[in-house]
Amino acid sequence: ETGVTQSPTHLIKTRGQQVTLRCSSQSGHNTVSWYQQALGQGPQFIFQYYREEENGRGNFPPRFSGLQFPNYSSELNVNALELDDSALYLCASSLDTGLGNTIYFGEGSWLTVV
Amino acid sequence: GENVEQHPSTLSVQEGDSAVIKCTYSDSASNYFPWYKQELGKRPQLIIDIRSNVGEKKDQRIAVTLNKTAKHFSLHITETQPEDSAVYFCAASWSGGSYIPTFGRGTSLIVHP
Numbered sequence: 001e002t003g004v005t006q007s008p009t010h011l012i013k014t015r016g017q018q019v020t021l022r023c024s025s026q027s028g029h030n031t032v033s034w035y036q037q038a039l040g041q042g043p044q045f046i047f048q049y050y051r052e053e054e055n056g057r058g059n060f061p062p063r064f065s066g067l068q069f070p071n072y073s074s075e076l077n078v079n080a081l082e083l084d085d086s087a088l089y090l091c092a093s094s095l096d097t098g099l100g101n102t103i104y105f106g107e108g109s110w111l112t113v114v
Numbered sequence: 115g116e117n118v119e120q121h122p123s124t125l126s127v128q129e130g131d132s133a134v135i136k137c138t139y140s141d142s143a144s145n146y147f148p149w150y151k152q153e154l155g156k157r158p159q160l161i162i163d164i165r166s167n168v169g170e171k172k173d174q175r176i177a178v179t180l181n182k183t184a185k186h187f188s189l190h191i192t193e194t195q196p197e198d199s200a201v202y203f204c205a206a207s208w209s210g211g212s213y214i215p216t217f218g219r220g221t222s223l224i225v226h227p
């Protein structure tokens with residue numbers, strides 16, 4: 001086990017609603033990243049947080065937003081849900097050593113938008 | 115930004131055979147290349163990684179090779195077993211990009227008993 005925990009594991013939302021997904025990073029890790037994985041695809045980078053600041057963002061619209069807390073846990077918020085937002089949302093934590101960050105994924109949150 | 119191409123998309127082998135998955139990357143600044151295995155319904159798990167100062171790395175039945183000049187790297191699995199059946203993802207990242215990995219689209223490996 002990686003020590004990265006996510007909640008909830010599964011949820012169903014209606015189009016137009018908002019959702020918050022949560023992640024607790026592995027002990028000692030100061031960087032959290034969020035990925036969206038659609039069926040049959042590789043993980044797509046959403047954004048990364050380092051010491052509570054956004055440290056990089058992928059090609060996702062502003063309705064995808066996030067937070068990192070002082071204990072390095074994190075939230076992913078998605079507003080105005082669309083059907084295409086249905087996917088596995090993966091949180092990954094890492095330690096920024098400047099030597100190549102190995103990221104460790106949580107089990108993911110399966111989001112279905114109907 | 116970085117672009118990672120991965121081939122093949124599906125690979126079917128007999129138990130005991132070898133399997134090779136190949137990836138190419140576009141950004142010559144990339145210097146860290148992890149490989150992840152994802153079983154059905156589960157999270158991706160790191161199985162091996164290689165940095166650009168090394169040409170090859172081996173861990174039991176798994177090995178990864180890197181050719182920086184050609185900008186490609188490969189995963190080699192020998193003596194495949196049914197439990198090796200999964201989707202494998204390669205990724206590339208670099209320090210200037212905060213080591214945010216760009217993933218390939220994945221290879222579905224099927225090992226037939």
